Amino acid sequence: MARSHVRRSRTTGPAVATAGLLLTGLLAAPAAAREETPGGAPGTVARTVGDARFEPGPCPKTADPVPELEGARCGTLTVPENRTKPGSRNITLAVAIVPAANGDPKPDPIVWLAGGPGDDAVGEAKMAVTGGLNRDRDVIFMSQRGTYSADPALTCRNIDEFNARATGLVYGAPATERQHVAATKACRDKLAATGADLAAYDDIESAADLAALRTTLGLDQWNVFGISYGTQLALVYMRLHPEGIRSVGIDGVLPPSTGGSAVTWRAAKQGFDGVFKACAEQPACNRRYPNLAATFERLVRDLEAKPVTTTVTLPGSDKQVKVVLDGGALVNWLTAATHVAPQVPAALDELARGEPRRIAQQWASGKYSPQAIGRLSHGLVYGVFCGEWTPYETEAEALRAGQQAYPSFPRSVQEQAPGLTFLRPDCDVWDVPAAPRSIRDVTRSDIPTLVLSGGFDAQTAAANGPYVARTLPRSTVVTVPYEPHVVFATSKCAQAITLSFFDTPTDPDTGCLKDLKPPEFEIVP
Numbered sequence: 001m002a003r004s005h006v007r008r009s010r011t012t013g014p015a016v017a018t019a020g021l022l023l024t025g026l027l028a029a030p031a032a033a034r035e036e037t038p039g040g041a042p043g044t045v046a047r048t049v050g051d052a053r054f055e056p057g058p059c060p061k062t063a064d065p066v067p068e069l070e071g072a073r074c075g076t077l078t079v080p081e082n083r084t085k086p087g088s089r090n091i092t093l094a095v096a097i098v099p100a101a102n103g104d105p106k107p108d109p110i111v112w113l114a115g116g117p118g119d120d121a122v123g124e125a126k127m128a129v130t131g132g133l134n135r136d137r138d139v140i141f142m143s144q145r146g147t148y149s150a151d152p153a154l155t156c157r158n159i160d161e162f163n164a165r166a167t168g169l170v171y172g173a174p175a176t177e178r179q180h181v182a183a184t185k186a187c188r189d190k191l192a193a194t195g196a197d198l199a200a201y202d203d204i205e206s207a208a209d210l211a212a213l214r215t216t217l218g219l220d221q222w223n224v225f226g227i228s229y230g231t232q233l234a235l236v237y238m239r240l241h242p243e244g245i246r247s248v249g250i251d252g253v254l255p256p257s258t259g260g261s262a263v264t265w266r267a268a269k270q271g272f273d274g275v276f277k278a279c280a281e282q283p284a285c286n287r288r289y290p291n292l293a294a295t296f297e298r299l300v301r302d303l304e305a306k307p308v309t310t311t312v313t314l315p316g317s318d319k320q321v322k323v324v325l326d327g328g329a330l331v332n333w334l335t336a337a338t339h340v341a342p343q344v345p346a347a348l349d350e351l352a353r354g355e356p357r358r359i360a361q362q363w364a365s366g367k368y369s370p371q372a373i374g375r376l377s378h379g380l381v382y383g384v385f386c387g388e389w390t391p392y393e394t395e396a397e398a399l400r401a402g403q404q405a406y407p408s409f410p411r412s413v414q415e416q417a418p419g420l421t422f423l424r425p426d427c428d429v430w431d432v433p434a435a436p437r438s439i440r441d442v443t444r445s446d447i448p449t450l451v452l453s454g455g456f457d458a459q460t461a462a463a464n465g466p467y468v469a470r471t472l473p474r475s476t477v478v479t480v481p482y483e484p485h486v487v488f489a490t491s492k493c494a495q496a497i498t499l500s501f502f503d504t505p506t507d508p509d510t511g512c513l514k515d516l517k518p519p520e521f522e523i524v525p
Contacts, residue, residue: 042109042138042217043073043097052212053078060094060122060149063375068129069122073097077142077213082200089195093209094149096122096141098134108221108246109138110502111210113237115228115252115486117384118377120148124227131488131495133225137502140222142213144233146201146380154196154379156187164367168321170307171328172412172421180422185429187378199432201383203236203256203439211241223502225249227486228460229384232256235443235468242447247505249498251452252486253464257440259384260393261417262401263464268335268418269405271458271484272296275341278456278482278518285521289345295352296334297408300327304410308351312361314368321368323360325351327413328421333363335418338458339484346522385420386427391434395424419459442471448505449475452494454483476501476508482518 046055059074074096082088099105112128114121121141133139146154162183169176192198210233214222223246226234231250238248255263276293279285289295304327313320325333330351337344340362347358366372402414416422449472453462462479469475480487480494487494493512501508 047216049215054216068125082197092151094143098139102136105138110223111140113226113230113233117229118381122149146377154377156378157374159183160373167323167364167367171326177422181425184426201380202387207237207240210237214244221246223247228252239443247448249450251488252460255468257442259389261398264417265401265405267461268458270461271338274456279345288523303327308356310356310360315365323364335458338456342519342521346524382430386430387432387435388439390427444471446474450501451477453479454487455481457485459485
């Protein structure tokens with residue numbers, strides 16, 4: 001039987017939260033707008049509420065074709081860029097509503113909050129529909145401010161292209177840092193020159209956008225489902241604007257109160273250990289790849305002292321690129337490679353025997369992928385990280401977390417949390433003010449909440465689930481074993497639990513967990 005974790009706690013009373021805190025053609029247009037007219041399916045009626053206005057219109061352009069948007073009801077939400085500044089300019093956020101598959105939707109739709117920060121929710125419609133989220137409820141996708149299908153879109157190809165080239169540089173070298181920070185500054189200068197108020201791209205404004213969307217769509221109630229960074233936004237939203245929220249699902253949890261390098265290091269350690277432990281518990285894997293954790297740590301030390309350089313061909317092309325693997329690069333590769341966990345032991349063993357090609361190719365292909373170029377909103381990335389994370393975590397605290405997670409790693413590796421390389425100097429040049437300290441408040445709410453995590457998640461630790469649930473008394477905490485970051489994307493069981501939750505938010509069916517089995521690891525002779 002799979003080891004899983006489910007915890008339920010319930011209280012009675014109403015759901016109340018209090019503060020403790022790309023280029024395809026247009027898809028089909030929705031029905032014509034009826035100005036300020038009540039009635040009609042959500043997304044078919046123009047409506048103004050306060051300083052926000054929803055206007056039906058064509059579906060947004062997306063980076064790739066999204067067939068799941070065919071037949072969607074679409075439009076735009078117009079809101080102030082900065083609600084704290086009188087006379088702020090307006091921005092527009094794309095909205096797409098995918099109808100319920102059964103043709104008879106329940107009255108409380110689900111709004112999807114994307115990962116990132118910086119991913120476009122509209123582009124994640126395929127994940128939601130493939131997982132059956134729209135079985136009997138409409139699902140609403142709104143491009144978070146600054147993302148690809150919003151206006152303005154605060155994307156910066158120059159950063160993405162540098163990140164690809166950087167796979168051929170020593171990961172943590174001072175020269176790499178200088179180029180990295182220069183790319184960040186060039187991005188900031190470009191966006192600022194367009195008139196963007198970069199301080200307005202944060203969770204406080206994004207939460208207010210969500211509240212505005214619900215009211216301008218004329219919805220009394222809706223449900224919320226956030227993945228990865230979208231869980232942080234969901235927790236802020238339910239704290240600041242609890243009205244009208246029936247239930248909340250969060251998958252791959254980022255607690256707003258702990259965002260930063262320390263929690264990222266803890267997540268990496270927990271996810272890596274989950275994979276290594278699963279291998280150790282399978283006799284064939286353990287015999288072929290004994291002491292995998294020790295092998296990994298030794299490789300990090302050895303590569304940081306003497307990086308390995310190789311040349312690989314990118315998948316699906318004949319383009320060859322140089323790849324440098326040092327200790328920092330290996331840590332970041334493994335963070336992503338938990339998504340292909342059955343390959344991890346063999347890949348590490350190959351590297352230990354002087355065969356770096358598999359890891360080098362995976363490391364480079366992820367950065368050179370078309371999906372990694374020109375799509376992420378770096379304006380939102382740095383708005384959140386530099387306004388909400390780095391002001392409330394010292395450099396010493398960040399380093400100490402790396403040292404506690406992996407005492408044997410060289411300091412040069414411990415200084416850079418996975419996925420947050422050079423974050424502090426980047427934030428120095430991004431130069432936005434710190435968000436109010438209340439952004440770090442714990443969310444206390446009796447809104448029914450499903451808290452999902454994966455046992456192999458190396459990006460947002462499974463331990464984050466019980467942490468946020470301490471102050472969510474009507475929560476159900478589920479850790480799906482053997483799954484990586486964002487279990488809804490990979491686990492039929494997680495999808496079933498999620499659908500059951502939105503049907504009965506205080507008593508979801510988690511029975512499928514008992515039938516889960518560990519993956520079969522690749523064994524190379």
